[in-house]
Amino acid sequence: MNSSNLLSVVTFIYGLAAFLYIVSWIFNKEMPGRIATWIAIIAVVGNTGGIALRWIESYRLGIGHAPLSNMYESLVFFAWTIGVIYLVVEQTYKNRIIGAFATPLAFMAIAYASLSPNISDRIQPLIPALKSNWLIAHVVTCFIGYAGFAIAFAVSLIYLFRQRKTESKTGLFSHFPDAGILDELTYQMVTLGFLFLTVGIITGAVWANSAWGSYWSWDPKETWSLITWFVYATLLHARMMRGWEGKKIAYLSIIGFLAVMFTYFGVNLLPGLHSYG
């Protein structure tokens, strides 16, 4: 079995975990949720194996490099970071409803990698611009940041659903976690994301300076990562002002994640240095 096949299988495991989390949430049953946790753990382990195997395969091909060099590999890694951070959050907060919103994101990332005809899963040699030790530091930190924001996004969605349905204390929304906890969790995830996005932008800048002599050149991907950074900096400051708790913070976190998504996918539609990504 090669890494691409393994990762295709992992895609379905993520899908199954997401399905069970959602079932557990909708029918308010404990059992599917417990199974979902184990399946999510299996998915993350498989995901780890897939990444490791791909790394080994690239060395067998004689073009060894960390599997972080193209869209396919970054999506697989993105799914992995979401999975790992989510499982940590689940352990910490002892709540599985977030899983119904977070694991589908991991599933979508890896499914897009595995199933989209536009994304090649071939292991390619590194182009000269990517031959740098900064590549790993840059990609890893950026994607941990993105994953933090992804989970903040999931929690913000739950928060907004919850606030809308506070009157009718029945059905799906009755067993959502406490609003205060959701708000706190959003903040925790945003700070995690903000720290890593900051390090990601910085490692990117240092790399750019060592590769073509300027740490900042306003190329669209750089600029979009800065826009994302500004949005989350706004969120952090907005929390300090009265009247900006809860709902508005949730909206900002959603806008921030849309900016993340545009930085990741949308920018490829624009011209610039990163267009090989």
Next chain:
Amino acid sequence: MNKKTGSADFSGRLWKLFASVRLTIIVLLSLAVTSIVGTIIPQNKRPEAYLNEYGEFLYSILSVFDIFDMYHSWWFQALLLMLTVNIVVCSTHRFSALWKILSIKNPSFNVSKFRNLSNKEEFTDSRSPEDLKRIYVPIVSRSFRYRRIEETDNGLCIFAEKGRWTRAGVYVIHFSVVLLLIGGLIGSIFGFKGFVNIPEGKTIDNIRLYNTGKAQKLNFKIRCDNFNIKFYDSGAPSEYRSTLTILEQGKSVLTRNIIVNHPLRYKGINIFQSNYGELPPREIALNFKNRATGISHKKKVSVGQQFDIPGDMGQFVIKGHRDSYNFRGHNLGKTFMGILTPNNGSLVHVILPVRFPFFDDRIRNDDLIISVEDYDHSYYTGLQVTRDPGVLVVYSGFVIMIIGCFITFFVSHQRLCVEISKSGKKSRIMVAGTANKNKLGMQSRIKKIAKSMSK
């Protein structure tokens, strides 16, 4: 109204405005929204390109607002300046309050506040408060540096805290933002960014600046000794390598290979491998074949020089070449153009695509078949040459910002209170604590401390 108080009032209001987080939010969001523009409209193209794209009217409006170089426009710079002033004023404004907190030698603790916390741990122990104190103090000291013991009416309290200084973390972040802006400013005033193409074997001491297009003299010379590309088996490029020599007063002082990601730095000037190109070939090996006899002759020729074709078949000259040649909708790649002067008859234009040696055979269907065997490949290397004395400031800003974010988000100011009071023959113990962030983490920490005490 008194004029004096009026202006004091005004400056006071201005100060308040710049000290407010509300302004921060407005400025940060404005920066985010306006930055989008420059990612949609390509920056720093030639005016003709924009005129083509937008027409004259829209072009003139957009150029009034410097949209085509918006990140260096006055209004974008003004936003950045506003952010800087905002940070400086805000930090100054709040510093005295912070200093009061940080400089206290003996922080005050209020037992009743700790008693009112919802997540405190309580248990009883059969030993006396004094005995327990001896056991508990080392446990508390294990993770809290500052501690103090106070007598109460019927027992004692152990207060402890740590991480008070982490409250200064945000100042560290804000300071780093200012450093980045200053570093950027230094770079844009005292630095430059340009490029130069050097043919193999040639030496230059001038580069061309990106933003103005003007020449910039270097105080040394750069010679390109050699340029080389390596390919993977798949045909994709794997390495671009230039061998460069630095010359000072005619003497070579240093020779170095540079590849992408591994630049040469010399006297504050950075030299990067950025692109390359092929120089126009000067020597071409041609093959002349007589269709009737089947005899071929090879000849090395120079561009632009007319010569007799071997075998007395007229004269020929290579006029030039194109890197790509379009023939009936097909790109034939690198193609040489020649003019044939037959012994009898008029001039004939001959097209010689390098990759298609049979082209002339098929197209002209003449007695004489001409094809290109080879030509001299020589390259120029494209170097980016930059100088940025602000980089050190920016890099220290980077480091400080990461440290600041880490402190601010993940290290908290924690306060602990262990109250031991006599209740009959036993002691009642309460363990409670606060933290300014990661409250959940603090809760489990309190539980852990309580557990190790009740053992």
